[in-house]
Amino acid sequence: MSDFKVRDDWMSFCLPDISEAEVDAVGAAIRSGWWAKGPRTIEFEKRFAEYVGAKYCVGVNSCTAAQHLALLAKGIGPGDEVITTPLTFASTANTILHVGATPVFADIDPDTGLIDPKEIEKKITGKTRAIVPVHYSGLAADLDAIGKLCDSYGLFLSEDAAHAVETRYNGELIGHQPKGAVCYSFYATKNLACGEGGALVTNNEELAAKARVLSTHGMSAGSWNRYGKGGSWRYDIEEPGYKYNMFDIQAALAQVQLARMDDMQRRRFEAVEIYEQAFRDVPQLRLQKTPENCHHSRHLYILRIVPEMLTISRDQFIEELKMRNIGVSVHFIALHTMSAYVKRYGFKPEDFPKAYAFSESEISLPMYSTLGKEKAQYVADAVLDVVAKYKK
Numbered sequence: 001m002s003d004f005k006v007r008d009d010w011m012s013f014c015l016p017d018i019s020e021a022e023v024d025a026v027g028a029a030i031r032s033g034w035w036a037k038g039p040r041t042i043e044f045e046k047r048f049a050e051y052v053g054a055k056y057c058v059g060v061n062s063c064t065a066a067q068h069l070a071l072l073a074k075g076i077g078p079g080d081e082v083i084t085t086p087l088t089f090a091s092t093a094n095t096i097l098h099v100g101a102t103p104v105f106a107d108i109d110p111d112t113g114l115i116d117p118k119e120i121e122k123k124i125t126g127k128t129r130a131i132v133p134v135h136y137s138g139l140a141a142d143l144d145a146i147g148k149l150c151d152s153y154g155l156f157l158s159e160d161a162a163h164a165v166e167t168r169y170n171g172e173l174i175g176h177q178p179k180g181a182v183c184y185s186f187y188a189t190k191n192l193a194c195g196e197g198g199a200l201v202t203n204n205e206e207l208a209a210k211a212r213v214l215s216t217h218g219m220s221a222g223s224w225n226r227y228g229k230g231g232s233w234r235y236d237i238e239e240p241g242y243k244y245n246m247f248d249i250q251a252a253l254a255q256v257q258l259a260r261m262d263d264m265q266r267r268r269f270e271a272v273e274i275y276e277q278a279f280r281d282v283p284q285l286r287l288q289k290t291p292e293n294c295h296h297s298r299h300l301y302i303l304r305i306v307p308e309m310l311t312i313s314r315d316q317f318i319e320e321l322k323m324r325n326i327g328v329s330v331h332f333i334a335l336h337t338m339s340a341y342v343k344r345y346g347f348k349p350e351d352f353p354k355a356y357a358f359s360e361s362e363i364s365l366p367m368y369s370t371l372g373k374e375k376a377q378y379v380a381d382a383v384l385d386v387v388a389k390y391k392k
């Protein structure tokens with residue numbers, strides 16, 4: 001047996017970073033009496049657009065809503081095909097189905113987990129209308145190559161930036177002067193979190209206006225203020241829309257988190273440094289590669305095991321970490337293996353071999369700003385302990 005000492009208490013995979021400032025901001029929003037969509041939401045939309053460097057931001061209640069609205073506002077629907085990655089969360093492809101279009105998966109680059117533009121090109125047909133790349137784990141998808149495909153084939157680009165609030169590509173933040181739509185998540189576990197929330201960012205005025213109307217039942221613009229002075233009781237329903245808007249309690253939280261983001265990122269990077277140092281030269285472990293023109297936001301810490309070099313499976317590896325009181329996760333269980341997609345399209349795991357192999361060997365380690373160096377070192381030591389015990 002090794003001399004590794006198991007800690008007494010359970011370590012969560014993820015914890016939110018909530019300071020008194022968030023609590024105060026929520027209190028102020030509630031006390032103001034305006035707690036649905038109102039001035040704080042408008043202010044957050046303005047600040048977030050400024051932060052990423054885009055013209056318009058529509059605050060919504062989830063990234064899923066933003067993704068649905070982006071496709072709807074672009075008029076994508078039945079008969080259309082939309083290309084995306086199988087290494088993602090369900091909403092990326094679910095929302096393609098929600099508009100009545102067909103999700104078409106393109107395999108990934110196994111060094112990064114990002115959708116591979118060469119695989120995308122193979123999947124383009126006369127019915128393809130859009131590409132939905134995911135900035136997986138906080139890396140940026142290859143936007144130069146994907147942008148070129150969009151230009152040559154006349155396709156809409158809707159980026160899944162749920163992990164990418166601080167991600168940079170060619171030196172600019174994701175969302176900077178965007179080509180199409182960029183969809184963010186402010187869900188509890190994300191880098192900028194407000195419990196539940198999201199945003200659609202774009203430079204396209206018409207797309208922003210349409211998404212905004214569709215996000216509040218299809219009500220004519222400005223009706224959020226129909227109870228305020230200068231507001232009007234009269235409104236029109238331009239289209240049967242959805243109830244997707246952000247509201248002021250969310251926006252109050254999101255504003256504070258936006259201001260604290262650099263500091264939270266800096267603290268995540270301390271943990272990244274510890275992990276990378278510990279795993280760099282271990283042949284049984286494979287680290288994610290960061291392309292040179294990309295700044296990784298480190299929303300997730302992606303570790304892969306090399307199954308041929310260990311006597312235990314990935315699932316058993318996870319059990320070993322659990323026995324050492326560490327919560328971990330997997331990002332993602334490949335979407336084409338989920339029963340809803342297997343039933344609909346008859347996919348086999350090997351249909352997207354790289355995404356499947358990636359998904360089956362991946363372990364997401366704890367990565368959040370309140371983790372701290374000591375716990376990160378504990379996680380690193382535990383991983384090395386499991387490797388030492390089960391290496392071939």
Ligand SMILES: *Cc1c(COP(=O)(O)O)cnc(C)c1O
Pocket residue numbers: 061062063064065088089091092134160162163184185186187197198
């Ligand atoms: C979390 C997540 C989403 C969905 O975000 P919600 O705000 O919960 O709707 C979409 N895509 C990816 C890659 C995610 O991780």
